[in-house]
Amino acid sequence: MYLVKYTIKRLLMLIPVILGVTLILYFVLELSPSNPALQILGADASAEQIAALEHEMGLDQPIIVQYVRYILGVLRLDFGSSWVSGYDVLDTFMLRLPDTLMLAFTATLWAVALGIPIGIYAAVKQYGVFDYGSMVLTMLLFSMPSFWLAILCQILFCLVLHWLPATGVGSLRHFILPALVLGANTLASMIRMSRTSMLDVLRQDYIRTARAKGASKAAAIVHHAVGNSLVPVITQIGISFAGCIGGAVVTESIFTIPGLGSMLINAVKARDVPVVMGTVILVAIIVGVINLVVDLVCAKVDPRIDLAA
Amino acid sequence: MRIYKPAALLLLAALLFSLPGCASGQEARKGADGGGSSVILATSGEPYRFYALSEEGCAGDDNLVLSNVYDCLTFLEADGSISPGLAERWELSEDGLCYTFHLRQGVKFHNGAEFTARDVKFTFDKGAAGPLGSGLFVNFKSCEIVDDYTVNIYLTAPYAGFLYGVASRLGGICSLDYYNEVGDEGYLEAPIGTGPYRFVEAVGGEKIVLEAFEDYWRGEPAIDTVIIAIVPNVSTQMIGLENGDYDAVRNPPIDACTHLEGREDICWDYADSTGRITLYLATWGGRVGEDINFRRAVQCGINKEEVTAGTSSGFATILDIDMCPMYGGYPTEGIVTVDYDPQQALDYLAASDYSGESFEILVKSGTGEEMAAKIIQSQLIELGINATVTAVDNTTYTQLQYSGNFDAIIREQLSSMVDADGASTYFNTTPGYAYTKNCKYPLADVIYPLFVKGREVQGEERTPYYVEACNLITQEAYLVPLYNGLIAVAYSSQLQGVEAHCLGSYNFYHWSWK
Numbered sequence: 110m111y112l113v114k115y116t117i118k119r120l121l122m123l124i125p126v127i128l129g130v131t132l133i134l135y136f137v138l139e140l141s142p143s144n145p146a147l148q149i150l151g152a153d154a155s156a157e158q159i160a161a162l163e164h165e166m167g168l169d170q171p172i173i174v175q176y177v178r179y180i181l182g183v184l185r186l187d188f189g190s191s192w193v194s195g196y197d198v199l200d201t202f203m204l205r206l207p208d209t210l211m212l213a214f215t216a217t218l219w220a221v222a223l224g225i226p227i228g229i230y231a232a233v234k235q236y237g238v239f240d241y242g243s244m245v246l247t248m249l250l251f252s253m254p255s256f257w258l259a260i261l262c263q264i265l266f267c268l269v270l271h272w273l274p275a276t277g278v279g280s281l282r283h284f285i286l287p288a289l290v291l292g293a294n295t296l297a298s299m300i301r302m303s304r305t306s307m308l309d310v311l312r313q314d315y316i317r318t319a320r321a322k323g324a325s326k327a328a329a330i331v332h333h334a335v336g337n338s339l340v341p342v343i344t345q346i347g348i349s350f351a352g353c354i355g356g357a358v359v360t361e362s363i364f365t366i367p368g369l370g371s372m373l374i375n376a377v378k379a380r381d382v383p384v385v386m387g388t389v390i391l392v393a394i395i396v397g398v399i400n401l402v403v404d405l406v407c408a409k410v411d412p413r414i415d416l417a418a
Numbered sequence: 419m420r421i422y423k424p425a426a427l428l429l430l431a432a433l434l435f436s437l438p439g440c441a442s443g444q445e446a447r448k449g450a451d452g453g454g455s456s457v458i459l460a461t462s463g464e465p466y467r468f469y470a471l472s473e474e475g476c477a478g479d480d481n482l483v484l485s486n487v488y489d490c491l492t493f494l495e496a497d498g499s500i501s502p503g504l505a506e507r508w509e510l511s512e513d514g515l516c517y518t519f520h521l522r523q524g525v526k527f528h529n530g531a532e533f534t535a536r537d538v539k540f541t542f543d544k545g546a547a548g549p550l551g552s553g554l555f556v557n558f559k560s561c562e563i564v565d566d567y568t569v570n571i572y573l574t575a576p577y578a579g580f581l582y583g584v585a586s587r588l589g590g591i592c593s594l595d596y597y598n599e600v601g602d603e604g605y606l607e608a609p610i611g612t613g614p615y616r617f618v619e620a621v622g623g624e625k626i627v628l629e630a631f632e633d634y635w636r637g638e639p640a641i642d643t644v645i646i647a648i649v650p651n652v653s654t655q656m657i658g659l660e661n662g663d664y665d666a667v668r669n670p671p672i673d674a675c676t677h678l679e680g681r682e683d684i685c686w687d688y689a690d691s692t693g694r695i696t697l698y699l700a701t702w703g704g705r706v707g708e709d710i711n712f713r714r715a716v717q718c719g720i721n722k723e724e725v726t727a728g729t730s731s732g733f734a735t736i737l738d739i740d741m742c743p744m745y746g747g748y749p750t751e752g753i754v755t756v757d758y759d760p761q762q763a764l765d766y767l768a769a770s771d772y773s774g775e776s777f778e779i780l781v782k783s784g785t786g787e788e789m790a791a792k793i794i795q796s797q798l799i800e801l802g803i804n805a806t807v808t809a810v811d812n813t814t815y816t817q818l819q820y821s822g823n824f825d826a827i828i829r830e831q832l833s834s835m836v837d838a839d840g841a842s843t844y845f846n847t848t849p850g851y852a853y854t855k856n857c858k859y860p861l862a863d864v865i866y867p868l869f870v871k872g873r874e875v876q877g878e879e880r881t882p883y884y885v886e887a888c889n890l891i892t893q894e895a896y897l898v899p900l901y902n903g904l905i906a907v908a909y910s911s912q913l914q915g916v917e918a919h920c921l922g923s924y925n926f927y928h929w930s931w932k
Contacts, residue, residue: 141813147816150549194467195606201622205623263657275661277658365648367623371650375650379813380813
């Protein structure tokens, strides 16, 4: 029962967060110099045509009225339509969400699958060659700009080896390179986090006790250390996955993935307020839900976390 | 555990075996495997609206689709000339107020309906009333149906460039019967025309699919399916082309094209666009450009060759006046030109009241014009002018250019109206006109009437007016024409019939695989 209560409480806490985000964003966008009606109709349109479109779009109303109208629309799941393309914002978002989710999922998956074992092994072999090697790798991955890594990968795997398509979506193969690039940073985080966490656990008394009771080093690590070291890593996985959803702008742009990142950046460039607002709200909800799920999973695997408290 | 290990190995093996040789689908797109042929064109500008008669109109990028889905009465060819389209021939009355168009017979819309004069009247009446009407159907008064295959289009006053408007995106003929059936919304969602390709679908931010129209009046197109892929990143476009993901790239930068020299599998083509890149100086609002000596210093202190070398590797044509040589009515004789002369520029600067104020050049960020602005900035700094460059995004740029809040602005005017009258835009004295509401040149009242007179006559009679207008603009140093815009296309050498078009659109009808 406490789980349900906790979930509802967290979901309710999302409402002021989203209202705050939308309020700031709406007013910042309103401050920027642009006339959407003129932008849509072009300079050749007459003053009457521009005024008529402004009236139709509600732009002749005070800004606070526009904002309240917008929020009331959002409550009815009406996020409006793009000022540039005329497409429905929610429909476009739902159309683009699967590609972004797929990219974020594959990026996180390979980073986790590789990063955790490397981090754990580096901790077990602390100050060894493997440990130093993994540290160099994480530093490289952290410091390489994603656009640079993306272009290098495109040149190597597409133009030189002809193994993979350089752009677009349509099959799993299309996601290999973008996931590799997007997950590079997450991989570095995973290695660092799991190494640090593992080192911390290996120094705990219960590991020493297990060894004293006759458990082999391997058994102590596998049965007692690994599970306990993963709790902070799980939190990091959630944060990284959420980060991949909102932060895939560069990767999506270079690999021409029609996802949320490229949608948002194009909308910001064109000052397309309904698309920017809708995307930010929906991404904020998704990130909030992911964080909630991570907290619930952590509570499940770590008995020390008491959600009821 | 026993099951997982072999399964994982199998998955890995399958993945590894699937990698080599998977990259290029170009062979399949040629239709060699018995399937239909197709091409994939990568473009950064996304076409959104495929019906020009809607209340929102349509923009330049939409031309890419519109020019293939719709036919106009006249066609704008790649070099800017006009050729017959749905009208086999036309005549202009002696007073220049009535065009008579004789229409082709046996032309069909994509839904099988016959094309007649009713559709022409519907398109012109509705187009003229819409947001693009005043700019593209200039001086349109009415359209009269003479018979099923003849129409008269009347003008309120003669307009020499009217045929360019007829050939523009607004002149794409729509079906009256289909409109009556589906309305504006329905037409926007499922547009039909008489063009070589029918619209299939548009997936926002991803692609637009067109399909060959088998009953096209000029014969069925050679390419069955055209996919227009939206690829915002230029380097991705070129890598995709080299990798065989795309068959053609729309308007890549010339620098990217020159890197393709020597490759046998990819070629490229370029043409002068209808756009001119010009530096306009502000002569209002107490700005430094109010001083004619300062303006003249800027005018002869800019080395245009250096600018074109930096922006287009020297491929662009340098302009002497604010018109492209392909424009109808372009004056070839009697023009006063100003050459690059740094000493003369220093003399003008010394004679001016300039005392080191900042001289801000407004430009769109991430464009070739930004590069031009930076080169000009360095040239002006050498003269002792405190030039700065303000590069802003497209939306801010649009807003600022209407506000007149700049010392100088670099504009690229890519226009469907391939006519000398296009140069009148920034001297238009019509009250409330968006471009000149806050940016009025002191002699605009003298210059604009010359443009008006030039558009009211035909042929050689136009020249004296444009010569006078251009010379006045040059003497007053209101602007510095820089260079003619370029339109390029990079494509697989297996494709034929591909050529750069002055408007940046392509006629896929001429494309085919070798």
